[in-house]
Amino acid sequence: MSRINKNVILALLTLTSSAFLLFQLYYYKHYLSAKNGAGLSKSKGSQIGFDSIQWRAVKKFIMLTSSQNVPVFLIDPLILELINKNFEQVKNTSHGSASECKFLCVPRDFTAFALQYHLWKNEEGWFRIAENMGFQCLKIESKDPRLDGIDSLSGTEIPLHYICKLAAHAIHLVVFHERSGNYLWHGHLRLKGHIDRKFVPFRKLQFGRYPGAFDRPELQQVTVDGLVLLIPKDPVHFLEEVPHSRFIECRYKEARAFFQQYLDDNTVEAVAFRKSAKELLQLAARTLKKLGVRFWLSSGTCLGWYRQCNIIPYSKDVDLGIFIQDYKSDIISAFHDAGLPLKHKFGKVEDSLELSFQGKDDVKLDIFFFYEENDHMWNGGTQAKTGKKFKYLFPKFTLCWTEFVDMKLHVPCETIEYIEANYGKTWKIPVKTWDWKRSPPNVQPNGIWPVSEWDEVIQLY
């Protein structure tokens, strides 16, 4: 191409650009005069940090949800922590008077909000509006776990997570679903095949690595950095729940297979026992919750949950485990007040403690206290007649939530190891005769109580 031509092109381009520039300047001026600086936070000159992308994304998200009546509340641990620390200050700031962006402008990749699905009236269409406001949204759906326990139902999928990205910041909206047992559940954020794994740094998400269970929080309204937000009324409690919220679902499919092989016992006695055992478990759970004592399903009750998602009708008692460091001296009196008198007490707090309470209809509640060693946990047993001690060894475990007979309860997260330690590899096969001194593969003789201590360590009522 000749140089002249290029010159001409350059000149033309420059001309166009200058025309363009003039045009823009004109519009800019026009725009500013129209706006009169009213909406521009900058023009006030007194506010600091409000141009951070985090604050903008949160603000836009709050605008979206309030205009669409989406009842969201803030659950972001980082921000809740900050709010909690400065709660006095947050309480005293009214809307709009914030002068410095202190909470929502903290650098981070995500801001986590939650939503109670059953309170959400207009799910349809919300998504589209979000996208039209500039959010790029991702919806993670899954089948409804509340239908898993029921034979062969398949329904509409339920939303578990929304991730809405605005520029470099993303809002993570965790969808909480109500479950039987008065708690809220959120699902596992599982990335299906077609999802862009680089959409957001998924690994940094605070929620969704596992399913989770939370107490239903009461909410309060606060003004944070000029934005009106709902947060849990008791942020401390919520923050405490977060690290221990992991939830495991009962293995309903395997339980159905189990019942196909062994048939469920639906005799009048079995139905009656299950009912009383359930009531006893509910009563025990209530009592221990009031005391603030953590407990989990142990032994036969745990096996029943894991193998058949139900109470084993011939088990004749309810078994719970408690870490000895959670022991409180008023457990016995609390159970007594709840109508469960002490039946026997073996061992002592320092060694092999085991409590047994008498429930209604001849159903017994056994509480085993667990002691932690370097590489294992154990609980003790005592033979009343001979004073012989036994030790039941378990690999170390942590606690997870699950749902059992319409309650939110703890079970060992490492359930299979726990069950196999207690019942061996053949735990799947129902056994009706079980000798607690010989049958468990993890039992070890542990000497004998000195006769002088018998009065203390063997108490029968």
Place this chain on the structure above:
Amino acid sequence: MVVTPQSSMDDWKPSPLIKPFGARKKRSWYLTWKYKLTNQRALRRFCQELIVERTKEIKASNGRPQELWTGAVLFLLVTVIVNIKLILDTRRAISEASEDPEPEQDYDEALGRLEPPRRRGSGPRRVLDVEVYSSRSKVYVAVDGTTVLEDEAREQGRGIHVIVLNQATGHVMAKRVFDTYSPHEDEAMVLFLNMVAPGRVLICTVKDEGSFHLKDTAKALLRSLGSQAGPVLGWRDTWAFVGRKGGPVLGEKHSKSPALSSWGDPVLLKTDVPLSSAEEAECHWADTELNRRRRRFCSKVEGYGSVCSCKDPTPIEFSPDPLPDNKVLNVPVAVIAGNRPNYLYRMLRSLLSAQGVSPQMITVFIDGYYEEPMDVVALFGLRGIQHTPISIKNARVSQHYKASLTATFNLFPEAKFAVVLEEDLDIAVDFFSFLSQSIHLLEEDDSLYCISAWNDQGYEHTAEDPALLYRVETMPGLGWVLRKSLYKEELEPKWPTPEKLWDWDMWMRMPEQRRGRECIIPDVSRSYHFGIVGLNMNGYFHEAYFKKHKFNTVPGVQFRNVDSLKKDAYEVEVHRLLSEAEVLDHSKNPCEDSFLPDTEGHTYVAFIRMEKDDDFTTWTQLAKCLHIWDLDVRGNHRGLWRLFRKKNHFLVVGVPASPYSVKKPPSITPIFLEPPPKEEGAPGAAEQT
């Protein structure tokens, strides 16, 4: 609606506004400006383009006279900087500005820009080859070699089989059989064919016999479709027909039966059906969320009439008035359904039109993996759950009920009650108002078993007062409220297992379950049972026992004295009624109309013989001659029945079993009606499905 980032990008891209380069960029900028620059990504991209453009220009001018060069570059740099500043500022300004109701406006604009998801034509193949076979014992229809209908079962599928194909895709949209050998089925066929949209491909074929009750209206309709043989279809003829609704006949074959005792020869019709374009097959409704649901539905199924009408489609969203102080707003509603999608459609329409309904509390439980009922559920934007069948006949229904009820309480763990409905019910406009006014009884009175919208004895001639409630010992079902504690603590643990083959409702009525508790019912039913096809249902049975049922159509009825329905208060009420009731002339025949005087608004009482609590001999005969439910005993409360005759409240007391026998004047001899000599039993089983 899972939207991947990719697809969301595609949806979003207002590409015509962004693509142009060079000179056209001004227009692009201007247009983007016009659309208020809501989309930040648009801005970012726009900004990048500007920069790229500038860089290109800079490169292009490489080697020019230095002064011009530097001047241009400087100038361009300034342009870029001003641009960026402008963009940053406008961006901030816009995010401030969108606090106004503007986003909605943008939303609408954006909607207008979005292309509706259209199916493209199905490639090069534009012709379907269709085979239709008609004979005495077998019919089949194959489209492009795929069998879409095959029926060679004995003793089944008699009559005219009709298949509707989508004229653009060839998909089967409806499949029906009308047993036009039997009465009234031709009317159903006419109704159905009239609802099919013009342009659809209709296929008809006869199995066994299809002419005996094919009346003139139906024949005229077939003639209007262009059929030659249809209007003259004779006894045991075979007939196969393919045509476009309102358009040309595409093929027809017919074989006359040579004699009364024999059938026409089997006919096999092979014909080509040209496909039309997708645009022709679809309506051009405004692109809204609702119409998207409608479009999805209407391109899949046929036979729902005006919901798919192009011109004036019937609404699929109803906004009935909310109920003030609605006590049942948060009570889940379980709709138990099978594979009767047309029924389900009718049922859901009436349900969603009832005052005080909350759609998000409704779950439809479909017994089986049927697509069409799911399509109906999706049309109305409701939650649907399918249930794999695990048992047969009644036991299957019963297992379906159990799974549905358990699921309902799982899905709504905070609910204390659930409303249970079936797919073959019309729901009264004040159904929820009725429940809202009465639900506290279920909470406060543990002698109650349920609240039901259905009065077994509430026929046109025996029900009168829409504001009146009764207590009855029987459980009517057909639209009722179940208490969670009753289900969870009593019913669920011992629900009949699949091998028991029990009816769930019969089981629930057994004394072991009911344990003396009663149900609250209205005098005038708040549900209407319209189902004719069902497990325990046929046309005769429906006509005899359900068709003439009274159904409330008045909105906002206030029930009288609801608290008098509580256990003890009700006894007081009944005693008051009996005391003021005029004793009828017991010498007259109670079956005669003249048994009651020609008055209005009086209360009358009659005493019938009832030796023991379970002696219903006279009652059954009386029920029979009054043309009310007589297949088992319904509607009684301690040996007392309450109904209306000739606009008078009519009480019947069983003497001496009823405690109300004390109200009988000594001079009156209780009426005794002899049961007829034993013949064969009543038709059909005595319960509702």
